[in-house]
Amino acid sequence: MTPLLAIVPLTGSGLMIYYTYENVKYVNVCLPGIFHCERFNFIVPRRIRLLLAVGAVVVLFLIGLSIIMGALMIALVLSIIGLLIGVYGVYLQVSHRAYCMYCLTTDVILFLTTILIIINS
Template identity: 55%
Template sequence: MNPLIALPVAGSALMAYYVYENSRRVNACLPGVFNCELFSFLVPRRIRLLMAIGAMVTLALMAFLIAINLYLYVAALSLVGLAIGAWGIYLQIKKGVYCLYCLTTDAILLILFGLSIIRVI
């Protein structure tokens, strides 16, 4: 078993927890989200849930692709996720609103992209 699988599995579990907490609490501030009133205003709840579900499924798919040694596809998915994440980081910095769940997922994608490229080469 490849130990690299632990990264996307942990990220998928983190996003599953975020989806669970976000669906359970409608207007409550989640831990790890700073300036949550502004964050909730900028990113509506349904969009947050859809993005978190998409990240959860994508990270689970990446774990499966790592398990069957398809690192080029993992690198491609990571690159797409990093493009979306870069836009999200730009918006977070611009508005002064920070989501640690989002930043952690972006860090996992960056690490997976680098390690997948190393494995492909």
């Protein structure tokens, strides 16, 4: 049952790989007008967005790998640290009214992973 928990962060890692690919291919990767992410893309330089996406890929993959290896506490700590960073990120997004789709997606994935680990521990 525990390795099935790894599906959520590993799928999220795959989504972030796709986002990174799209961000390399196109300058503005968002759904225009829905979350005002074009404003986020204007405020945050492209290289930093790529760095954030690659960081999300690595962290989500490490969380999935640690779940598969049975190190649930390491995965839980990584998820909670990611959530704390994500809460600050959401605060910044709301205060600037500039939203980041993949940041919010990563936060949801980290939240689901944290809840699933706590429930199954």
